[in-house]
Amino acid sequence: MTETEFDPVAARRTITLLWRKHLVEAVKPGPKARISVDDLVAKAILRADREGLPAVTIRGVAADVGVRPMTVYSHVPDRETLVALMVDASLAQMPAPASGGLGVEAALTALVDDNHHWYVAHPWLADAHTERPPMGPGVIGKYERELAVVARLGLSDLDTDAALSFLLNFARAAAADTVRSRADAVDGGRWWEAVGPVLSEVLDPVDYPLSGRIGTAAGSAMSGAYNARHAYEFGRERTVTAIIALSESGRAGR
Amino acid sequence: MTETEFDPVAARRTITLLWRKHLVEAVKPGPKARISVDDLVAKAILRADREGLPAVTIRGVAADVGVRPMTVYSHVPDRETLVALMVDASLAQMPAPASGGLGVEAALTALVDDNHHWYVAHPWLADAHTERPPMGPGVIGKYERELAVVARLGLSDLDTDAALSFLLNFARAAAADTVRSRADAVDGGRWWEAVGPVLSEVLDPVDYPLSGRIGTAAGSAMSGAYNARHAYEFGRERTVTAIIALSESGRAGR
DNA sequence: ACCTAATGCCGTACAATGTACGGAGACAGC
DNA sequence: GCTGTCTCCGTACATTGTACGGCATTAGGT
Structure with a gap:
């Protein structure tokens, strides 16, 4: 099982993304973002519900959200992290027991x-x-x-x-x-x-x-x-x- | 879930491959095969055991067996079928209860x-x-x-x-x-x-x-x-x- | 003994995918 | 106004599955 090496910076970035709504986000320069992580996650979940997880491609989600493929990477480090965000968001929506x-x-x-x-x-x-x-x-x-x-x-x-x-x-x-x-x-x-x-x-x-x-x-x-x-x-x-x-x-x- | 359409010919081919040892194989013209389905399946299982299922690529298995990639397709219709053969072969090797x-x-x-x-x-x-x-x-x-x-x-x-x-x-x-x-x-x-x-x-x-x-x-x-x-x-x-x-x-x- | 047709092996090529790299322009804070 | 950082994105590349077709080989019919 040759796994990729552990990257602490990446782990931290993932956690920060997962808890994005609970964390105060620093004020940042640069143009206002036209899309948000929430947009990406929401559209990706729709796609997965309709066509399955393999249909959740970077290009596909980008098209759903209305941006070009590489723009996705301004908001999410990679596909694996996007899927993690999808899982967390979906389970958050589950009705309470x-x-x-x-x-x-x-x-x-x-x-x-x-x-x-x-x-x-x-x-x-x-x-x-x-x-x-x-x-x-x-x-x-x-x-x-x-x-x-x-x-x-x-x-x-x-x-x-x-x-x-x-x-x-x-x-x-x-x-x-x-x-x-x-x-x-x-x-x-x-x-x-x-x-x-x-x-x-x-x-x-x-x-x-x-x-x-x-x-x-x-x-x-x-x-x-x-x-x-x-x-x-x-x-x-x-x-x-x-x-x-x-x-x-x-x-x-x- | 946009699945691919059902193909009866493919289904039949898969079953024939699965039961290959129980079926009499017709004598066929052409050169003798240098590799067998069993070789492919055995090497693919070794690969999966060591490096996980995603490492079971057509090119990888071909290299393990000692042929060029496209030769694999002379023996197995596609990767999905190869995996099916792997599953069946592995479970066949499981010790009896x-x-x-x-x-x-x-x-x-x-x-x-x-x-x-x-x-x-x-x-x-x-x-x-x-x-x-x-x-x-x-x-x-x-x-x-x-x-x-x-x-x-x-x-x-x-x-x-x-x-x-x-x-x-x-x-x-x-x-x-x-x-x-x-x-x-x-x-x-x-x-x-x-x-x-x-x-x-x-x-x-x-x-x-x-x-x-x-x-x-x-x-x-x-x-x-x-x-x-x-x-x-x-x-x-x-x-x-x-x-x-x-x-x-x-x-x-x- | 030859011809035919099926068969094994494979080179080339293409489409889909993830993503690295770097540029252009926008905007906050000094 | 300057600087540094951020967003958006075009281009490019590596990896993957696999379609297509060529070439050589061999069993069966003649």
Whole structure:
């Protein structure tokens, strides 16, 4: 994994950009900027929502904002940083966890649902999750709000953090599955039609008895959307009840 | 999401490549090939293991195999298909689930552990998971073997499939977190040193009481590796016990 | 034994992308 | 008014995937 070397100046610039609204900006000479970082981030998010993360190109975003490509670099150091800003801004817009008098179980379920919905609506967020999450107000604010929900269980600090990661990892992965199954559903029938002859010749039911019957492998092309929904609800139930059970056993054991 | 249109011929070619070892290949005229698809896939996997998926370029793999770039296209239609072949080949090499007289719980735990290890050792597999899993012998064989383990619980077909997805999604996401935390640990100290001044000015403990204390947000730069390990074990415990609990309640209720 | 057509290997070329470099003009503070 | 810095941007280059077509090789039909 030959990574590029760590650059403290770049790191600082990124943090400053992430927290730009909380920092007093020095008065600067030079012409007034015709566009702002917020403009760039907003248009880039629109683009990603519509056409996916790979469509977020410097040239594309520049055109959306109404400037020439290289002007983007007057506001943002590189594409990677732009994506970090997009992630932070998107998560900042996420609705706060429902806090109105819900029981702990309902609150956790709502937490998972909210994240699932958000990641389904903005699949590029999952794509961008390869990199370390940007330490901006959006990400940290979301973390804080969600910690408050999980903290109601009274677990140790370490377990509280682990429980939240567990919930979020599930919501994100399930959302990715949902999105994939929807995309596959479009040409699922045609896909099976095209490869069926070859597959059925090679997929001996003796070698693969379960795959054929239980069938995500062979059958997901048709029923994938329903399977994804069921898998999500199944997982959400397991996730939430497991965490609640742990907190109760901890309380009983003490 | 402007996807490219579905091409049945391409789909068929991909499937034929995936199952190449199971299909009788027609005798063809022309010079004997100096390289094989297996060579390409093997070298590409080595490259991905060492330098990550983005380093798997056509030119790079061609150089590794000892041919000129365009020769690659005589064997594989495009990079996307090459990656699909890599995924299937890698998963085919995964050790089969331990079947030797383990209890169900131990077997499920081992299943999660095996997948976690594999995805930590080959992080590019998680990167490649954006696309639909290739329907090759490796993927389907793994699915079949793992279904056999989960099927011991006696859940419905639908729930068995959902339970397996649940286990695998967890293992993969946790592995990605592990890899990320290791990478971050390298320059974690320097990162904090660089951005600390700005962050501490802006991160008011009144606004963010939990993040600071529980602290993956602020503290993961130092303790991320340990946190990731704990989060993995925490999640594995929850995942496995939740599924077992379901199977037992189902048995009791019937 | 020859011809035909398919096949493997590859040189050239092009489009898309990120971004380094440097210039021209605008504007704040001395 | 001078100076230094900032915005906007034209040009240019490296890297990537891959389309196109040429050349040599070889199996199968005659």
